[in-house]
Each structure stands twice: as structure tokens, then as C-alpha cells.
Amino acid sequence: MTIRLYCFGESGNAYKAALTLELSGLEWEPVYVDFFHGETRTPEYRALNPMGEVPVMVDGDLTLTQSGVIQDYVVGRSGKLGWRDEAERREILRWVLFDNHKNSGVGGPVRFNMNFLPEDKRNDDVNAYLVARHGSAMKVLDGCLEGRDWLVGNGPTIADIANCGYLFYPEPFGFDRTAYPNIDAWLDRIAGLPGWKHPYDLMPGSPADRA
Amino acid sequence: MTIRLYCFGESGNAYKAALTLELSGLEWEPVYVDFFHGETRTPEYRALNPMGEVPVMVDGDLTLTQSGVIQDYVVGRSGKLGWRDEAERREILRWVLFDNHKNSGVGGPVRFNMNFLPEDKRNDDVNAYLVARHGSAMKVLDGCLEGRDWLVGNGPTIADIANCGYLFYPEPFGFDRTAYPNIDAWLDRIAGLPGWKHPYDLMPGSPADRA
Structure with missing residues (x-):
């Protein structure tokens, strides 16, 4: 099943998770969070993440929050971008x-x-x-x-x-x-890393969309 | 060899490492850092930690910085205060x-x-x-x-x-x-945890000392 990442282009915290997923080679897709219209403050979003933040990663039954936790998970799942000892x-x-x-x-x-x-x-x-x-x-x-x-x-x-x-x-x-x-x-x-993308190209949403 | 922790009483970041060490049961001792007279900005201290922060932990040949890294190490070394899965x-x-x-x-x-x-x-x-x-x-x-x-x-x-x-x-x-x-x-x-101590009792240095 494709990993889903709740994110939006303006969030550097989401970018850390999105770029880790992209460079790891795992299959993933973004789910746009309408932060600028208050989506992260809704009860529905708080049920997904009580910390009220992006990113949130959903991989099957597993939901993870905090970019550093998602990065740690992606290292474990892909064997990429991690440590040797x-x-x-x-x-x-x-x-x-x-x-x-x-x-x-x-x-x-x-x-x-x-x-x-x-x-x-x-x-x-x-x-x-x-x-x-x-x-x-x-x-x-x-x-x-x-x-x-x-x-x-x-x-x-x-x-x-x-x-x-x-x-x-x-x-x-x-x-x-x-x-x-x-x-x-x-x-x-x-x-210069193969597959690198700028945040506004990797995730949906940017100031240009709201201009 | 006794673990040494570079710290001072006023630092909550140091307290996280000191309290983890204390509650883990490992042998450790504090090394006072004279933050309020600029010790963390000296070349000697920057050689110990280029990030210029307390705490720094030294265990034999191993030097670690960032309270969260020290906490992770103490969990691994003591088997206490960590995770089951x-x-x-x-x-x-x-x-x-x-x-x-x-x-x-x-x-x-x-x-x-x-x-x-x-x-x-x-x-x-x-x-x-x-x-x-x-x-x-x-x-x-x-x-x-x-x-x-x-x-x-x-x-x-x-x-x-x-x-x-x-x-x-x-x-x-x-x-x-x-x-x-x-x-x-x-x-x-x-x-109420056995062995708990207030930061000013666990680490050297407090506002009272400088009054």
C-alpha cells in the first residue's frame, strides 16, 4: 500500500519527511492539508495528530507524527539515508x-x-x-x-x-x-542528489496558489 | 569508570540528562560548567562541544552531546527508562x-x-x-x-x-x-520516583550561589 503523507508545500517540517520519503525510493503520495484555512485546528485533524502539526505519515495501520520519527521509520523500512553503526x-x-x-x-x-x-x-x-x-x-x-x-x-x-x-x-x-x-x-x-525536488515541487500548496 | 556530565543547575537541558542518569542507577558525577561567566563560549569548551551547549557526557573514550542522545545512550547502557518494542x-x-x-x-x-x-x-x-x-x-x-x-x-x-x-x-x-x-x-x-532530585539538588550551581 502506498504511504500517505499529510503535508503542505509551505511547511519545512513536512518537507523533511517528504524529501526523506522521495529520496528513499519508497512509494508515497502527499495528502494536502489546508493549514491556511485552519485544517490543523479541526477536531478531525486533532484526532489524527493531537499535537496539531504536519507532517503525519500513514502506512497501512501505522500512523506516525513528528518529522524525525517519520525519518527514522523511513530509514528502517528502506535501508536508505541512515547509519552504518x-x-x-x-x-x-x-x-x-x-x-x-x-x-x-x-x-x-x-x-x-x-x-x-x-x-x-x-x-x-x-x-x-x-x-x-x-x-x-x-x-x-x-x-x-x-x-x-x-x-x-x-x-x-x-x-x-x-x-x-x-x-x-x-x-x-x-x-x-x-x-x-x-x-x-x-x-x-x-x-544535486538524484530525485531531489524543491519543497514547492514536492508537496501541494505554495504561496503562488494563494496569490 | 564513572560517567561525567558537564552541566550546571540552572540548565533544564542538562537536568534531562542528569535526572536520566540518576534514575537509571548508573554511576555518574557532575562537572560544573560556569555558563554565567562564559565558559561555554571558550575555545576549550567548543572543542568539547562545537554546538556550545550543555550537557556533555563523557563515558571513557565516548563523548556525547544533546540531552536526547545522552538519554538514548543511558537507556541502552542501563536497560532502564526505555521502550519495550x-x-x-x-x-x-x-x-x-x-x-x-x-x-x-x-x-x-x-x-x-x-x-x-x-x-x-x-x-x-x-x-x-x-x-x-x-x-x-x-x-x-x-x-x-x-x-x-x-x-x-x-x-x-x-x-x-x-x-x-x-x-x-x-x-x-x-x-x-x-x-x-x-x-x-x-x-x-x-x-515521587525513588531517587528523584530537584535540579538545584542534583547539579552544582543555582541562583542562590550567585546571589
Whole structure:
């Protein structure tokens, strides 16, 4: 049975799961979630995911939420994008947690605030705070990519896919990849993987659809 | 050899690792990190952890960072506080990621801003934004604890320890446990576990030491 992923194009958290599925070679299809009309706040959606977030993955009887859990599952099911030993497994987990805490966990909200909130609800102080915090995370990421092609081991893993979750989007959120040469080259490397797609090409929904 | 944990009392992220070690029964000892005098920004500390964060765990030749990775390691080494099967393993990972993204990842910074930043660097708009975000996460956590003693399975796991990371601290950060009856009862349950200790009793360093 084809795996279904509840997602929408604007969500970098969904993109992490979608890109992992796509690059793993598993059969999957997106199910569009109408986030901008409040679908994730409906009782039906909360029954699917009490955390009220995308992505949600359904594979037969199994329903999983949290992008990092879905990534872990896809590694197990496909044998791709994962670890060769316990040390690599832990190192990948380290980067997935870093992404949730400091990278996507901050970059995602500030991109939302700066681009998708009504203008009268935007707050410059809040956004400056988040941009600075995300910038610190980018500095760490850029430093750790020095002399490396991929975050863990010698090839792409879910650690790379997690951390690039919000970094291909065109909307401004204080992140300029050209300011971070190692990130810039690493994003090119990810975009060069066979089967790679931009979030707006991989998942349904984009600002253009709502314009 | 005794496991060493680089930590300080005020860090809920360190508390997650310290409490996991303590409740697992493994031998460990804290190594005080003088965060408030900039130790995590020194070249020596960055060599230990390029992410510049506490906690860091050293067990013989093995150095691990990120509280969730250390928790995962302690489960493997002690056989305690973990999962009985793959489904529980994934469910625990889901809650550890939720904590990093929405709970400790937001509650930690706002507690820092409201209590440990110099008064002239505090920003009410930023703190109100973070308090509201953390409140949404607390609503989800409280809802998911309805009718349950523990987040996953029938006993305490690292999922519970991750999510309580910042919730025992006395400093105000917009979180009032009495507003969330299920969280309130669950925190009492955690505090009732044999060997439980408050962060300021488990790790060196507290605001009282600096007063």
C-alpha cells in the first residue's frame, strides 16, 4: 500500500519527511492539508495528530507524527539515508535534535511570522530575536560543515535532510545562504542528489496558489 | 569508570540528562560548567562541544552531546527508562522531539530571558511571544496526559524526563503548573520516583550561589 503523507508545500517540517520519503525510493503520495484555512485546528485533524502539526505519515495501520520519527521509520523500512553503526546512529540523532531545537524550530516560526502572518500581527522585536537565534544556529552548522560533504559519515543521511528543512525556501526570514559558504555548498550538494525536488515541487500548496 | 556530565543547575537541558542518569542507577558525577561567566563560549569548551551547549557526557573514550542522545545512550547502557518494542521506541522519540521543538526549546529561552538576562536587555514583546508559544505546548502536553500516568507505556521513560526538563524550576517564565491539572499530577508522579532530585539538588550551581 502506498504511504500517505499529510503535508503542505509551505511547511519545512513536512518537507523533511517528504524529501526523506522521495529520496528513499519508497512509494508515497502527499495528502494536502489546508493549514491556511485552519485544517490543523479541526477536531478531525486533532484526532489524527493531537499535537496539531504536519507532517503525519500513514502506512497501512501505522500512523506516525513528528518529522524525525517519520525519518527514522523511513530509514528502517528502506535501508536508505541512515547509519552504518551505533556511533553514526547517535550522531544523526544529535543533528536531528539540533535541528528541532535551534534550526527549523526557530527558522520555521520566524519565516511564518515574517511572511504568512497578517502585517498588523507582525512584531519586529520578536522577529529580530528569532533571526539572531537562528543566525547563531547557522554559524554552528556552517562551522561543523567545514571540510565535510555531509553532516554524518560519507554520504547524505536524514541529518542533512532535517537541517535543510527550511533552507531552500525563497521567502525572506533573515537567512542568506551566501553568508555561510559551507552551508551554501552543502545545499547545492543536497539539491544535486538524484530525485531531489524543491519543497514547492514536492508537496501541494505554495504561496503562488494563494496569490 | 564513572560517567561525567558537564552541566550546571540552572540548565533544564542538562537536568534531562542528569535526572536520566540518576534514575537509571548508573554511576555518574557532575562537572560544573560556569555558563554565567562564559565558559561555554571558550575555545576549550567548543572543542568539547562545537554546538556550545550543555550537557556533555563523557563515558571513557565516548563523548556525547544533546540531552536526547545522552538519554538514548543511558537507556541502552542501563536497560532502564526505555521502550519495550519498536512502537514504544518511536513514541518516546516523538515526545523527545516535541520537547526539543516546542517545550524545553521555548520554555528554556524564555526562562533565561526573564530571569538571567540583565534587566535592560529584556524585551516584553519577545517574552510574551515565547510564553504564548510555550503555553500552546503545555496545552498539548496536558491534553495528551489525560487519563494517563506517563507519556508512553505504563511507566516512566526518557519521554517524561525530557518534557519535565524546565517544569520544576521556581523562576517565573509564564508557566503555572496548577493551570494544567494533568501536568500538575504528572510532575508529582515524577517527583515521587525513588531517587528523584530537584535540579538545584542534583547539579552544582543555582541562583542562590550567585546571589
